[in-house]
Amino acid sequence: MQLEPRAQTLLKALVERYIADGQPVGSRALSKISGLDVSPATIRNIMADLEEMGYVSSPHTSAGRIPTPRGYRLFVDTLLTVQHLNEHTVDAQQMRLPQQQPQKLIANAAQMLSSLSQFAGVVQSPRRESVFQQIEFLRLSEKRILLVIVDPRGDVQNRLLLTDVDYTPSQLVQSANYLNQNFAGLTFDQVRTRLGSELRQLRDDMGRLMAVAVEAGSEAMAEGDDMVISGERNLLSVSDLSSNMTSLRQMFDMFEQKTGLMQLLDVSSKAGGVQIFIGGESKLVPMDEMSVVTAPYEVNGRIVGTLGVIGPTRMAYERVIPIVDITAKLLSNALSQS
Structure with missing residues (x-):
């Protein structure tokens, strides 16, 4: 619903004041800070309309009002004036992301987000392409095989395979050679597709081993995805998030389990650009009092992860949004050059 200009002005003033001091905002205060030349009665009527539309609410302990998740959403989508980081700040942050190992860049970016925002910074590690350069099977014991996967960067992933057949060392070497000679450099999905038509031409036992190896390899590569979180302790000083044990438990469950946060970052990477997830309206955010501001980052023009x-x-969304945006750009540049 499109708000008329006076209602927009009052909602913007209310959200900005509430963000600044955390106290419900009354009509008298709004009359002073909004700059509108209208009567207090008019302001009260407009605020009553905003409350009826679900943009503000009235705590029981105060005659003032506070923004709802819907009010925050309208504010960040249409009323927010984003600040720009000055050149000195951008240059200083760029110096914190020199050319270095990707994992070090990821950790530094998370620390940068935390120190600039004074909240928690999170960076999803670049997603692995499930491409293998070499596969090896090592017989550990009867019906127990270690699958060794080497990706194009030289990183190694291991996976234990429990089989129905006791494969001989020569069978394991033969199977590994077949996969390496015919499929090296492809993703496991591509291997799965091509193997489907070729397995019928192979001996049954060997075919089953290769099929199991492809599934296990795909899972092993996917498990490489992770994230780096910095500044969680900053959130302990935010009364909105740490005011009671339930809130604290929800917050630290999120950091410990990570699955919900990873899902949120995955969704963000598909949307492109800066995204704002507001607690209370987004099922991806575990707490009503929490918001997450995210942006994807790239390597050589391809999105590989998300930070936030x-x-x-x-x-203060107008300050946090440019912090997330410029950090994503700086990390993209540093990773593309590393």
Whole structure:
């Protein structure tokens, strides 16, 4: 629903004041800070309309109002004036991301997000392409085989295979040679597709081993995805997030389990650009009082991960958005050159 200009002005003033001091905002205060030349009665009527539409609410303990998740959403989507980081800040942050190992860049970017925002910074590690350069089978014991996968960067993943057949060392070498000679450099999905038509031409036992290896290899490569979180302790000083044991438990469950946060970052990478997930409206955010501002980052023009700031719903979005945006750009540049 499109708000008329006076209602937009009042909602913007209310959200900005509430973000600044965390106290419900009354009509008298809005009259002073909004700059509108209208009567207090008019302001009260407009605020009553905003409350009826679900953009603000009235806590029981105060006559003032606070923004709802819907009000925050309208604010960040249409009313927000984003600040720009000055050149000195950008240059200083660029110096914190020199050319170095990718994992070090990821950790530095998470620390940068945390220190600039004073909240928690999170960076999803670049997703692995499930491509293998070489596969090897090592017989550990009867019906127990270690699958060794080497990717194009030289990283190694291991997976234990429990088989129905006791394969001989020569069978294992033969199977590995077949996969390496015919499929090296392909993704496991591509191998699965091509093997489907070729397995019928192979001996049954060998074919089953290769099929199991492809499935296990795909899972092993997917498990390489992870994230780096920095500044979780900053959130302990945010009363909105740490005011009671339930909130603290929800917050640290999120950091410990990571699965929900990883899902949120995955969704963000598909949307492109800066995304804002507001607690109370997004099922991906575990707490009503929490928001996550994210942006994807790239390597050589291809999106490989997402980073962001985790903080209270009552955060200064106009300041956090450019922090997330410029960090994504700086990390993209550094990774593309490393």
